Amino acid sequence: MGPVIQSLLCLQKIETQLWALRDALAAKNRSVNAQQRKLLQLQQQTQQKRDQLKHAQADAASQELDIKTQESEIGKLRNALNTARTNKEYNAILSQINSDRTDIARQEEKVLALLTQIDQIDDECRQAQQQIAQTQDRLDSLRRAQQDDQAQSEQDLAKLEQDKSHLADSIPASVLNQFQRVGQNYNGQAMAAVTLNDPRASAYSCSGCHMSITIDTVDFLMSKDEIKQCPNCQRLLYLPPDES
Ligand SMILES: [Zn+2]
Incomplete structure (x- = not known):
């Protein structure tokens, strides 16, 4: 991370x-x-x-x-x-x-x-x-x-x-804006962990809304320190230490 x-x-x-x-x-x-x-x-x-x-x-x-x-x-x-x-x-x-x-x-x-x-x-x-x-x-x-x-x-x-x-101060302004905008909709909870539901099938989901997250998104989060929003609930996704 x-x-x-x-x-x-x-x-x-x-x-x-x-x-x-x-x-x-x-x-x-x-x-x-x-x-x-x-x-x-x-x-x-x-x-x-x-x-x-x-x-x-x-x-x-x-x-x-x-x-x-x-x-x-x-x-x-x-x-x-x-x-x-x-x-x-x-x-x-x-x-x-x-x-x-x-x-x-x-x-x-x-x-x-x-x-x-x-x-x-x-x-x-x-x-x-x-x-x-x-x-x-x-x-x-x-x-x-x-x-x-x-x-x-x-x-x-x-x-x-x-x-x-x-x-x-340590967060890029555009990322901070996005964090704050999304947070307004979720009582300050803008971040959502990506959870691995089934390791064999590499099935991931957003812990905020429980909708599936593609493997491409998971790859993106693994390789970059950038934000990616859940396509369904717009929360900012992250991989918890176990899955990254
Ligand atoms: Zn979501």
Whole structure:
């Protein structure tokens, strides 16, 4: 194996580490963002519940006030009973009192239902608040971990980029371009070993896509320190030490 191919293989090792590091950083970012979205959603839902609670409380208070007003009306009607001059008038007032009482009973039922609903929403608000606190804790710890890792990751990235650039100096520009272009399609893995499947039949294949590689290509790779792309997946082929 010639120095160019060897350098490319070293470069691929660095690329592997770079991609893994960037993937890990991106994954951490994604979890922080997901947790942030979850928190925001919970906060919005809780705010809606609080609004709902406020409305229900205002509704209950206004109905309770109505009941009080009606009760005081009944009080007045009772006094009127004592001063009724005719039987007809007396009966009319009594009938009004009974009808008002029926109304009050109906309204009291509604208030009772509202109060039950208020208790329920209040419970839900409390539970949602607990969930918000837990989500916030989780978000804080994810952010702390992210910040703790940041300095080390940046250092590692810088070191790998530096190694990469040193190594790149020893590779012809056109080869490097090709390596980078192909690598973009395969998460930095531009190189593929040629593997010998059947020694008797001299059958070779590309380890990237498993398609056959001709003996001419193998001969080329054995004799030259140049790149040859797999005709199927375009990866840059090389012969591992055993086969070269
Ligand atoms: Zn291939």
